[in-house]
Amino acid sequence: MSYTLQFGQIWPFLPRLLEGAVVSLQIAVLAFCGGLLIGTVCAGVRSFGPRWLARIVGLYVVFFTNTPQLVQIYFLYFALPDMGILLSSFMAVVIGMTLNAGAYLTEIQRAGFESRRASEMEAAEVMGFSRIQQIRYVILPHVARVLFPPLSNQFIIVTLGTSMAAVFGVEELTGEAFNINAQTFRSIEIFSVTAGIYVVLTLAASVGLALLGRAVFRARTELI
Amino acid sequence: MHHLDITGLEARYGEHTVLSGIDLTVGRADVIGLIGPSGSGKSTILRVLMGLLPPVGGTVKLDGTAVNYADAAQVRRLRERIAIVFQQYNLFQNMSVLENVCVAPVKIKKRPRREVEEEARALLAKVGLGDKLKRYPDELSGGQQQRVAIVRALALHPEILLLDEVTAALDPELVSEVLDTIRLLAKEGMTMLIVSHEMAFIREVASRVVFMAGGRIVETGAPAQIFDAPVEARTQDFVSKILRH
Numbered sequence: 001m002s003y004t005l006q007f008g009q010i011w012p013f014l015p016r017l018l019e020g021a022v023v024s025l026q027i028a029v030l031a032f033c034g035g036l037l038i039g040t041v042c043a044g045v046r047s048f049g050p051r052w053l054a055r056i057v058g059l060y061v062v063f064f065t066n067t068p069q070l071v072q073i074y075f076l077y078f079a080l081p082d083m084g085i086l087l088s089s090f091m092a093v094v095i096g097m098t099l100n101a102g103a104y105l106t107e108i109q110r111a112g113f114e115s116r117r118a119s120e121m122e123a124a125e126v127m128g129f130s131r132i133q134q135i136r137y138v139i140l141p142h143v144a145r146v147l148f149p150p151l152s153n154q155f156i157i158v159t160l161g162t163s164m165a166a167v168f169g170v171e172e173l174t175g176e177a178f179n180i181n182a183q184t185f186r187s188i189e190i191f192s193v194t195a196g197i198y199v200v201l202t203l204a205a206s207v208g209l210a211l212l213g214r215a216v217f218r219a220r221t222e223l224i
Numbered sequence: 225m226h227h228l229d230i231t232g233l234e235a236r237y238g239e240h241t242v243l244s245g246i247d248l249t250v251g252r253a254d255v256i257g258l259i260g261p262s263g264s265g266k267s268t269i270l271r272v273l274m275g276l277l278p279p280v281g282g283t284v285k286l287d288g289t290a291v292n293y294a295d296a297a298q299v300r301r302l303r304e305r306i307a308i309v310f311q312q313y314n315l316f317q318n319m320s321v322l323e324n325v326c327v328a329p330v331k332i333k334k335r336p337r338r339e340v341e342e343e344a345r346a347l348l349a350k351v352g353l354g355d356k357l358k359r360y361p362d363e364l365s366g367g368q369q370q371r372v373a374i375v376r377a378l379a380l381h382p383e384i385l386l387l388d389e390v391t392a393a394l395d396p397e398l399v400s401e402v403l404d405t406i407r408l409l410a411k412e413g414m415t416m417l418i419v420s421h422e423m424a425f426i427r428e429v430a431s432r433v434v435f436m437a438g439g440r441i442v443e444t445g446a447p448a449q450i451f452d453a454p455v456e457a458r459t460q461d462f463v464s465k466i467l468r469h
């Protein structure tokens with residue numbers, strides 16, 4: 001028996017998919033921003049901090065970049081309650097993805113920190129900049145410019161990674177697709193529409209970020 | 225009282241002594257031309273004065289007061305009075321021309337932005353960069369970047385300006401633009417130490433010329449004396465070689 005595409009049946013569910021997409025974006029933005037904060041601090045520690053602290057950061061990075069993200073979130077969701085820490089599935093996913101993104105973002109940013117320019121820092125130093133001011137006015141903007149393209153890329157990766165939340169019953173885009181599929185069994189239609197929404201999300205994010213990068217950081221970004 | 229009084233200054237890179245027994249007095253509005261072969265320690269003197277390389281011996285007095293380079297607070301105060309222009313410009317690549325000039329006065333010295341910008345615009349216009357305010361360093365020629373670096377130093381209102389090979393990395397036609405800027409400053413009475421290979425320029429702008437070799441001052445004198453009637457054999461040798469081409 002051949003399968004007849006019937007998109008008509010799933011249009012009524014489109015609003016639910018879009019609501020799911022909003023949740024996906026929320027998770028992505030939370031995890032990415034949190035990860036960026038962690039990554040910035042950790043990359044700073046690895047480049048400028050005391051050796052013992054840099055070691056600890058190194059362990060963190062190795063752990064999170066060498067274990068599956070799904071397992072990391074499982075740990076938060078199922079193992080932490082045994083230690084008396086209860087997390088909603090949404091929070092477990094957000095925290096897990098934040099820690100994971102933080103590890104990758106540490107590595108990405110470290111490359112940028114190490115491209116810091118000794119001569120510019122020296123110029124800043126003789127102009128009266130303190131160490132902190134040198135980092136803030138000279139290193140970070142430079143790092144931002146160099147790093148904007150790989151960071152945007154990482155944001156896309158995080159956005160797509162949010163589909164993992166479906167496993168924990170979070171009603172984000174993939175989760176909603178699962179639910180609707182269970183109700184209608186129009187798998188091909190539902191998952192092609194879902195895939196289409198992901199494409200729109202990531203394309204919009206890349207173009208938006210590329211434009212932002214050009215305008216704010218003079219990053220050398222390609223639009224597509 | 226001398227503006228800058230350097231006695232017995234000694235500096236090392238690791239084990240390697242690069243400056244020894246440097247004695248130099250610089251009066252207010254003096255323009256000192258520092259010349260000498262490559263590796264003779266010209267840049268090192270400027271770096272030591274700025275506190276980028278702590279001296280291992282000797283004293284530096286600013287307006288008669290000795291500077292303790294081990295004291296961060298004193299070094300900070302010194303850097304408010306002396307500015308340096310590096311040979312490689314060292315402009316902030318992430319800032320526009322205007323921002324490069326304004327960032328330290330506004331963010332570090334907390335002067336009002338309007339006032340600083342007004343002054344920066346005037347200075348940049350004076351050196352022919354009035355139409356480049358929004359450009360970034362990588363969009364400028366070497367000569368233009370060099371002039372931005374000079375203006376950036378001037379915006380700090382230094383009493384003393386150290387210029388390291390400010391013309392070395394430039395095309396000949398750009399050299400004249402930068403030299404015009406420096407001449408202007410000399411005329412306005414800024415105390416300057418200028419390292420340069422442009423003998424013609426040093427001759428014209430310097431009130432005194434210092435010839436260095438091997439980390440020591442070999443000879444000091446008026447430009448005419450150093451270039452036309454050097455006393456020391458090493459100076460004669462250097463001058464005759466460099467003037468020949």
Ligand SMILES: Nc1ncnc2c1ncn2[C@@H]1O[C@H](COP(=O)(O)OP(=O)(O)OP(=O)(O)O)[C@@H](O)[C@H]1O
Binds near residue numbers: 261265269
């Ligand atoms: N960062 C450094 N580490 C070790 N040695 C250095 C360093 N910088 C300079 N030197 C050495 O110190 C000596 C003096 O160098 P300096 O840069 O002051 O020479 P210079 O007169 O400015 O030469 P040039 O005309 O080539 O600029 C040289 O022997 C040089 O090799």
Ligand SMILES: [Mg+2]
Binds near residue numbers: 267389
């Ligand atoms: Mg030099």
